[in-house]
Amino acid sequence: MAMPISSNILPAEPTLVVNNVILAKVNGHTISVLDVMKRMDMIFHHAYPQYADSKPSKYQFYQMSWEKVLNDMVNTELILADGEDKEIKISEGEVREEVEMRFGPNTMATLDKIGITMEEAMTMVKNDMMVQRMNWFFVHSKALQGVTPNEIRKAYKEFCQKNPPVDQWNYQVITVKADDKETAAKLADKAYHTLQQNQEDPSSLFPTLKDIATLFPSVALQISPEYTVDAKDLAEAHLAALKTLTNSSVSEPIEQKSRFDTKNIFRIFYLKEHHQEDKPEFTGLSVKLRDELLDKYSANQTTTYLEKLRKYYSHGQPLLEKLPDNFQPFIVR
Numbered sequence: 001m002a003m004p005i006s007s008n009i010l011p012a013e014p015t016l017v018v019n020n021v022i023l024a025k026v027n028g029h030t031i032s033v034l035d036v037m038k039r040m041d042m043i044f045h046h047a048y049p050q051y052a053d054s055k056p057s058k059y060q061f062y063q064m065s066w067e068k069v070l071n072d073m074v075n076t077e078l079i080l081a082d083g084e085d086k087e088i089k090i091s092e093g094e095v096r097e098e099v100e101m102r103f104g105p106n107t108m109a110t111l112d113k114i115g116i117t118m119e120e121a122m123t124m125v126k127n128d129m130m131v132q133r134m135n136w137f138f139v140h141s142k143a144l145q146g147v148t149p150n151e152i153r154k155a156y157k158e159f160c161q162k163n164p165p166v167d168q169w170n171y172q173v174i175t176v177k178a179d180d181k182e183t184a185a186k187l188a189d190k191a192y193h194t195l196q197q198n199q200e201d202p203s204s205l206f207p208t209l210k211d212i213a214t215l216f217p218s219v220a221l222q223i224s225p226e227y228t229v230d231a232k233d234l235a236e237a238h239l240a241a242l243k244t245l246t247n248s249s250v251s252e253p254i255e256q257k258s259r260f261d262t263k264n265i266f267r268i269f270y271l272k273e274h275h276q277e278d279k280p281e282f283t284g285l286s287v288k289l290r291d292e293l294l295d296k297y298s299a300n301q302t303t304t305y306l307e308k309l310r311k312y313y314s315h316g317q318p319l320l321e322k323l324p325d326n327f328q329p330f331i332v333r
């Protein structure tokens with residue numbers, strides 16, 4: 001049965017029509033489109049009070065949320081049935097106190113504005129409190145039992161393996177190469193003292209170094225681009241040279257043999273920055289890891305618990321009604 005609800009939903013003021021059909025049957029209780037809409041009204045009021053008077057916003061919220069809210073309501077009915085079977089009690093005083101907390105001191109005026117009666121609000125709030133209590137008994141308490149100190153330490157070890165400490169070297173290399181070893185050594189020494197005296201990175205001194213190199217015929221001088229390399233990926237010879245340096249300093253010329261020809265090579269290393277982070281301390285990370293494990297365990301326990309309830313209370317029948325593929329619970333005309 002289609003029921004007109006409001007004539008002021010969109011700026012052009014069309015009418016919102018609710019296609020009120022049964023959406024689900026759970027343990028002898030039915031859930032209709034109107035039931036879902038009333039539930040969404042409460043959620044909308046609590047989550048988006050600043051848009052309480054915006055009918056376009058509320059209509060958009062209906063369209064986006066109704067399927068998820070329906071699924072949550074089905075889960076709620078299953079948990080309520082389990083709570084009733086287990087004789088879990090919530091007093092009327094507790095419910096009234098929670099209603100006042102949610103809707104403020106002018107509870108009746110707020111409920112009138114939302115379009116929900118006090119009885120409906122009391123029932124919804126009591127159901128929410130029951131679900132919270134049941135979730136604590138059968139989900140969160142079991143998750144807490146599963147998140148042991150050993151599990152947290154295991155998670156810490158896995159975190160450290162996946163996130164090794166940062167150890168990066170940002171550097172450049174000045175290479176001097178020549179057939180004559182003595183000439184190459186002189187140019188390398190001259191380049192080293194020039195770099196030391198000016199306290200600048202090699203790239204800015206490139207023209208000066210090139211001018212010096214012209215005084216040494218048949219000697220090649222090259223300046224590498226700026227490298228940023230993890231320690232684990234550095235050549236042993238490079239890492240050994242860099243470890244002797246502080247940030248913004250140069251090494252003395254280091255004699256090396258070319259791997260490709262018989263030329264004499266001298267290399268000067270300029271360390272721009274060494275960025276290193278220690279492995280995170282267990283005490284600082286354990287709270288975060290514990291919370292993540294609790295979320296993971298709670299999600300698994302919730303799935304297991306709801307699957308058990310669905311199997312037990314569905315009696316072999318589908319809980320959701322079969323709806324047409326093009327079904328729309330809310331239509332604007």
